[in-house]
Amino acid sequence: MHDLIIIGGGPAGLTAGIYAVRYGLDTLVLEKNVIPGQISTADTVENYPGFSSISGMELMQKFRDHAEHTGVRIQSADVKIVRDEGNKKVVITDDGEYEALAVIIATGANPKRLGVPGEDKLLAKGVSYCATCDGPFFGGQEVIVVGGGESAVTDALILSGIASRVYVVHRRDELRACSILQKRAFGTENISFIWDTVVQEIKGDELVEKVVLKNMKTGELTEMNVDGIFIYVGINPNTTMVDVDKTDVGFIKTNDRMESSVRGIFAAGDCRRTSVWQVVTAVSDGAVAAISAHEYITSIKYDQ
């Protein structure tokens, strides 16, 4: 039996691994993807302190090198179920079962795709899902924001301080975001709204050049030149394998010690309920989760 199993080898999981190994815990990281971490899809990361500008892939590789250098064991496995048996947790994967005293879920989350032509091809080439991450690359340029909820309007406001003009493209004729955000967005000179409209295609060779918009009421198609497209149509946390308290859409609820509703199961990074999805917050979560897991494991070993 291991002391600790960490599910997910992105920034949160690997940081938890580094901390756990430094505490002397017998630690195993399970990761299903060859290249883990939402961040590895980022073309350029300029907000992880210490690296002024680095590709997401390179940053992820540095995290992995660091973890391996510290002695973190990373194994390839797709976790299907985490079973709570009190002082023992059983992790069932496509490649056998593992047991540990404690488990940290660091499985991340994926933004929902629009599912239109050009979206995958131009990811990180003008297609983004996070204004805080990528907004600054569009200084003085024109961007569209797709969606009408809190995230869309929050990020439209962020972009309005950076881009020259922001068009919010929404399939309905009113926003879902709270009224205070709406008021700010409507009062911002360089934010415009394109109602009853969806994006049908994203075009561009090396970079996003234009989008094809479809008016849902008239069926009319128009092309529009843009430099960037920010998409907010939802986010899917990867948490179906574990039965703990979650939000409606599946984010794991934790306290500020990263404890879930089940003793000995912790969560860190984008898969937990938070309002900030950043590499810095993920690595912090990972460290805190490992510190809490170490304390929990110590309590199991000494208090019984």
Next chain:
Amino acid sequence: MHDLIIIGGGPAGLTAGIYAVRYGLDTLVLEKNVIPGQISTADTVENYPGFSSISGMELMQKFRDHAEHTGVRIQSADVKIVRDEGNKKVVITDDGEYEALAVIIATGANPKRLGVPGEDKLLAKGVSYCATCDGPFFGGQEVIVVGGGESAVTDALILSGIASRVYVVHRRDELRACSILQKRAFGTENISFIWDTVVQEIKGDELVEKVVLKNMKTGELTEMNVDGIFIYVGINPNTTMVDVDKTDVGFIKTNDRMESSVRGIFAAGDCRRTSVWQVVTAVSDGAVAAISAHEYITSIKYDQ
């Protein structure tokens, strides 16, 4: 008037600066020390993901380079008072006054020194104030922990999983730490207790070699060979300049958005109430504080 003034140029403050500038905020960082950040006193940092092993000084320089590269303005000034005037905050320094819509306090905290000969000279050469940070450098070695409170016993337990033997040196004949921690410590085979005793001197040439202990009851002096000494006699947050809700010892109370009890004043890093004092948590705090400050500043600009 600036949008945002950040007080403190350590990991938390500089990360807040990077995020704020990327949001397009007019941001000023005020720092009183030439070399800021508690971390810059660390000989080697091995738990900031991305750098397997780096000196604290070098890491701090990388943060500073990154901040300056992003366009963060860092000015030398010793802040005396932060005055809240509602939608305006006035920052009074030894070198004039500054105004901003919002302020982030990122002034850090300093562990209390024992104040004995050898302590300053051997800092980071075997003298440490944080087992999570420096414990792993003492694998298989013998260390002493000075203190009897929660931090001392928590870190003694951490060290017991790494060092070969841990001696807890305490000036009284009982611990202040909670009973559950005491029970674990007393039940741990490689933790010993030296009661009624204080450290009178730390000796060593390049590295810590021995400590001089004094029994408070008998006055007897003894020398003891050790490889490391971990000191837990308190911690001083640098927060006297601001009037917000604080703990008894002065840590600023915040919610998880880093908001203090006063609108428009935020806190990040070691100066706020937290149970974890790490570079990863400080940079995360800084990012979250900047995100919250940006939202607050947007609200001031648009909601009035």
